[in-house]
Amino acid sequence: MVAVYAVLRYTSDLSGFRAGTTLLHGMYHRIGDHLARLPLGWYSGGRVGKVSVLASGGVLQAMGVIAHLLSPFISACVTPLTIVVVMLAFQWQLGLAALVAVPIVAAIQVWTGRSMAANDSARAEREQEATGRVIEYLQAQPVLRAGGRTVERFQSLDDSLQELQRASRRTTLSALPGVVGLAFVVQGVFTVLLVLGTYLALGGNLGAAELLAILVLAARCADPLLSLADIGGKLRGARAVLARLDTLLRTEPLPEPREPRRPEHHDLSFESVTFRQGDRTVIDNLSLSVVQGQRLAVVGPSGAGKSTLLQLLARFYDVDSGAVRVGGVDVRSISTEVLMAQIAIVFQNVYLFDGTIEENVRLGRPDASDAEVRAAATAARLDEVIERLPGGWETNVGEGGALLSGGERQRVSIARALLKDAPVVLLDEVTSALDPLNEAAVHEALDHLMTGRTVVMVAHRLGTIQRADHVVFLDAGRIVEQGSHDDLLRHDGRYAAFWTLGVSAGSGSTSSAPGVKGV
Structure with missing residues (x-):
């Protein structure tokens, strides 16, 4: 027993x-x-x-x-x-x-x-x-x-x-x-x-x-x-x-479409979009379109709803009314997997996972070949960083990328987006906290990233805005002004004042300008 x-x-x-x-x-x-x-x-x-x-x-x-x-x-x-x-x-x-x-x-x-x-x-x-x-x-x-x-x-x-x-x-x-x-x-x-x-x-x-x-x-x-x-x-x-x-x-997640559709084009549009967070209306009956291959810059004061536009495009949230469309298809009718394959996002605050530089870059497309990873790194000016690091590609970035500088983390993020090779690129104040040397390198990398793609960029650096084909000035969730950079300057409205304050600051940034702090 x-x-x-x-x-x-x-x-x-x-x-x-x-x-x-x-x-x-x-x-x-x-x-x-x-x-x-x-x-x-x-x-x-x-x-x-x-x-x-x-x-x-x-x-x-x-x-x-x-x-x-x-x-x-x-x-x-x-x-x-x-x-x-x-x-x-x-x-x-x-x-x-x-x-x-x-x-x-x-x-x-x-x-x-x-x-x-x-x-x-x-x-x-x-x-x-x-x-x-x-x-x-x-x-x-x-x-x-x-x-x-x-x-x-x-x-x-x-x-x-x-x-x-x-x-x-x-x-x-x-x-x-x-x-x-x-x-x-x-x-x-x-x-x-x-x-x-x-x-x-x-x-x-x-x-x-x-x-x-x-x-x-x-x-x-x-x-x-x-x-x-x-x-x-x-x-x-x-x-x-x-x-x-x-x-x-x-807890209910964002619903997946029963019969998902795949967008055939890469133009973007907001159709009478309203979005609220609690009691606050962040986007108020906004309509906007971005032609395929065009670069749109979104500027405005802090809290205007600029970053929210990017989040709605990526369907981080669902709108309360109206529709956000990619290639003419409502993002709610596109499966999450397909939508994320269409979009590459570069945030202002880059988060890197605790691992090597190569592992973080490969997150953009895990099945990419070594040659493709190296090409993306070169286009993002990341190869310069790798050459001066003792461990090269095998350098560990630490938790959140703490062992790299802000500019180095941003280059890793851009290389990741380049490797993904998505037709739509969303940029959220990418160069706002960079020193002039890193900013120049990141701008060059961004030029590679934006070439031939539909781009929506939230920006307050004047050099970034000048790269846009179309500019939208946003305030309190509404479009106050829109047009080309030159047209808006001639109009001498809110955008012109924004631009003048930025130029007078002398550093290409309006972050310290009165009335537009944190734009």
Whole structure:
């Protein structure tokens, strides 16, 4: 029987681990695929911290139930019940006395679970908030150090950690009555069995050997029953995590078209587009078209909705009314895969994944040949960067590209876009934070990227705007002026004032000009 038990226990544990790791692998893929389909607006409101907790410890906790808790939980429930059945068969009085403990133990578990539910939920919220604050604290290091606050405590982080500590204390205290109550019940029932068994043995109704065997079995019940408190708490925590995972996975992504269409051309158009974020109207009944192969520059004050136009083109959001079209086809009628194949995006703040330069460039088109990757790097002036780096193509860029300068990261991003070879290019203030040397190199790379493609660029550098065929001046989500650069200067309106302020700044940028800060 010992040998059989050993084989069964080994098989059970191995099966649990395999099932747990399989579900863990599948859950990570499912979460990743789902997050990639959610609109960008969903990621506001502190959800980064919540997703971080769920995708790390949360998923491990939930999936660990199968690998670590399922077998002990079954054992803790089945072993005492089996022993009670055996006791009933051999001595019904003692078995009946032991059976009385079953509903009491069940009631304690239910009561403990209910009393801990609210505290578990509050603790989970505090943990998510604290995680978000830790991420914020790490990201805010340059600002804190620039403000001379490296020695001071980060108050918001301290407050969130203290709230987490208080929530954890409340959770522990709410579990304490159940743990103590369960211990009293187990010890009390054992005492009753001891007294009752002694009485029966002295009366000749039970032999000493039988009494000793039953008491050993009763003592064997104690450990599994007492472990129920710990296992039950972990199961409740896992259940709460599963509920949050279910909520995340039930969040509606942007809908995919039932009968997707593929655009045949690469002209762009906005038709009476209105887009709101909360109570704020970001784009207000805007109509605009970009001819295939044309370069459009979008300028205007901060908050005018410039970057939102690019995001609507890439369908990071869906419009509230109107339509955004690529090649005459509404972007909502194009599958995400096809739409993303049509568009290459270069952002102002470039994010590089922790890996080599070559791995980051190949994200544009993973199946590209080495010759194509090198050609894209040369066109983006990235080859100059690679030549002076000790590791060359194998240089690790660090998390977020932290080991490269801003200009170097931008060249990697442009090389990635060149390698993708998409017919539509979206540029979001690409050169706004570059020094003159890097700006010149990036402009040359952009010329390669824009050649023969339909381009929409959000810009405030005057040199970038001059490369456009058509200029749109945006304010409060509406087009105030549009036309060619020369025509708008002759019109002497908002754009002309914008241009004059930029020229007077003397650096080709209007970022410090009054009234157009952060354009």
